[in-house]
Amino acid sequence: MPLNLLKTIIPAGIVLAGSALSAMAGPLMDRIEAGEPIRIGFSNIPIFGYPDESGAPKGFVNDIAIGILNEMGYDNVEATVTEWGGLIPGLKANRYDIITGGLYILNSRCENIAFSEPIATTGDSFLVPAGNPKGLSNYKDVLASDGAILALYSGANTVEAARREGLSDAQMMQLPGPTETLAAMRAGRADAAALTSFEAVYLADQSEGKFETTDPGALPEWTQNWVGVGFRFEDEDFLKEFNAARERYLGSEEMLAKVKEYGYVEANLPGDTTTEWTCANR
CATH class of the missing domain: 3.40.190.10 (Periplasmic binding protein-like II)
Incomplete structure (x- = not known):
């Protein structure tokens, strides 16, 4: 079961939720239009994605994902910690809308979920x-x-x-x-x-x-491996928006300053490598 987190408002405007795991029908845009939060699932993986002392999402993958969502104009985000093995099943079961926490873009995973364009190369x-x-x-x-x-x-x-x-x-x-x-x-x-x-x-x-x-x-x-953010196939339209915002945010001074504490530097930017290529070659 995911770790229950107390509802808290943190400076970035993120709402951390407890066990808000009830499956809701409809793609992510339907939830957003209905005023529901974007639900992020992540696991406790140091540097990549982990909760801080208050339960707020930390790690460079969470920071980049949330930064991209903010770039899109979304700040109503609900983050839940779960076990690593529950991330993809939870996404497919509609418990989460996005999963983070250091997911490598691998062929076996590409068969089950959709990935954003790469946000890091991790060699x-x-x-x-x-x-x-x-x-x-x-x-x-x-x-x-x-x-x-x-x-x-x-x-x-x-x-x-x-x-x-x-x-x-x-x-x-x-x-x-x-x-x-x-x-x-x-x-x-x-x-x-x-x-x-x-x-x-x-x-x-x-x-x-x-x-x-x-x-x-x-x-x-x-x-070398590439890290992405995971989505359901049904949220392809939202994923396109996310990728467009990624183009603007990834590698910006704001983003690099945000992830500097984790050791993420310009050499970790994914360059021109695409998810299509990574899915086929990893």
Whole structure:
């Protein structure tokens, strides 16, 4: 069940609702014309989408989605936290009108829901000591460097990527999460850490200058992913409006200032990549 949130007015004019999950017939525009709020469903995924202490939606995906809605003139928004696995089923069951929270645009998902045009590219990057003394920017660099150890989260996509690029288990230090990874880097037990670019930037910012991040573009193209906002197919007309407003808002000074706190920078803008291409190639 979604986490119940107290109804609160926050500065952006967003109404956070509790369990307003009753399914209502009709597309999103019908709801808006009837004075109903736009219902956003999201999950608790740090950096991408999560609730703050008051339950308000935070994370760069939520901020961008809400910024686009504001650009369209909509500020009557109702946000509900739910489990990750309930996002797409909840959208299809008409519990939500939009879903956010770091959804990669993937072929399997494109068969079930409609996506906005991409709002971010999220590739991975390496966290390395300041100055990157061993010149480790990608998996091949680690492979070629004598004795270099790469830290990764156990079970993360980066483990599979490292193996695909030829690294042996002996060259990888698999750890539970960011705390252990940062500890291994600080202790010099690992020479680099493979993370999402957002996590790498966050950890570098917390390191007091001890670490820096590498360019996500230094890793193979197939490790790059694109993030979108999910809609029902029935709301195609609204989605067209949303995409038009996205063109105006995405990459603006206002938007980049809003998401700076999450480590989103210009390099994370999706460029000319389209949802059609992403659905076919991811």
